[in-house]
Amino acid sequence: MMYFGHIAGILRDPKKEWGMLREERYTTKTIFLTQISILAAIPAISMFIGVTQFGWSVAGENPVRLAASSAVSSAIMFYFAMWAAIAFIANAIFWMQKTYGGSSTLDACLMLTTVTATPLFLSGLSLLWPALWFNVLIGMVAMADAVYLLYSGTSRIMDIDEDRAFLFALSILTVALCTLVGMLAVSVIAWDMISLVYIPS
Numbered sequence: 001m002m003y004f005g006h007i008a009g010i011l012r013d014p015k016k017e018w019g020m021l022r023e024e025r026y027t028t029k030t031i032f033l034t035q036i037s038i039l040a041a042i043p044a045i046s047m048f049i050g051v052t053q054f055g056w057s058v059a060g061e062n063p064v065r066l067a068a069s070s071a072v073s074s075a076i077m078f079y080f081a082m083w084a085a086i087a088f089i090a091n092a093i094f095w096m097q098k099t100y101g102g103s104s105t106l107d108a109c110l111m112l113t114t115v116t117a118t119p120l121f122l123s124g125l126s127l128l129w130p131a132l133w134f135n136v137l138i139g140m141v142a143m144a145d146a147v148y149l150l151y152s153g154t155s156r157i158m159d160i161d162e163d164r165a166f167l168f169a170l171s172i173l174t175v176a177l178c179t180l181v182g183m184l185a186v187s188v189i190a191w192d193m194i195s196l197v198y199i200p201s
Contacts, residue, residue: 010115014149018156021115031110036086039114043124044079048072050130055199063130067197077190082121085179089113092175093158100168102158112150112157119145147173 009017050056052071055063066074090110097104123142126135150172155165 006115007118010118010149011145014152015156018153021111022156026107026111028107028110031107031114032083032087035114036083039118039121040079040082040086042121043082043127044075046124046127047078047130048075050127054129056130056132065199067199070194070196070198073194074190074196078187081183081186085183086110086113086117089172089176089179093172096168096171096175097158097160100158100160100164100171102160102168104158108157112153116146116150116153119143119149150176 006017006021009020048068048071051066051074052068053065055065087110090106090113093109093113094104094106097109119142120139123138126138151166151169154160154169154172155162158165158168160168
């Protein structure tokens, strides 16, 4: 299944694994149905378990748990929001690449996006214990790894020389960060619209 066999290598020696991934051809449909569908489930399911079994805690306060009925709707929205975010970023990469001399397919752009986001998906396991300081710490480590993967993979996957690839990666990173902020804003609005049911501790 695509790069699941490459995950250890991507995290250990990304330059080598990018070269191997470049030779493997996958369609957008395959990437979404067999890769993103699994990866996006990691943070969604972890969040559901964390907020229903352990509760959300901020600054050491008593944890607040959500009822399963509320948590499942939030988890489902979060799951598909990640699908939308990956699709938006991949299309942005595909649209921007000509400015930097790229000529890759949308499939390659989606693969670059998905592989780069893998550390962030895996960091979703931290949501099993939804403590703000812990989640932020793990998220920062995952973000740093994702940025390194982006810089190391852009020139290899997009067929762009390294000088232009550096600038292109900065542009991609800007789009990704704006998308992340947008997801957070939409999540806050959605949570405000949903009648969440809390379970007192």
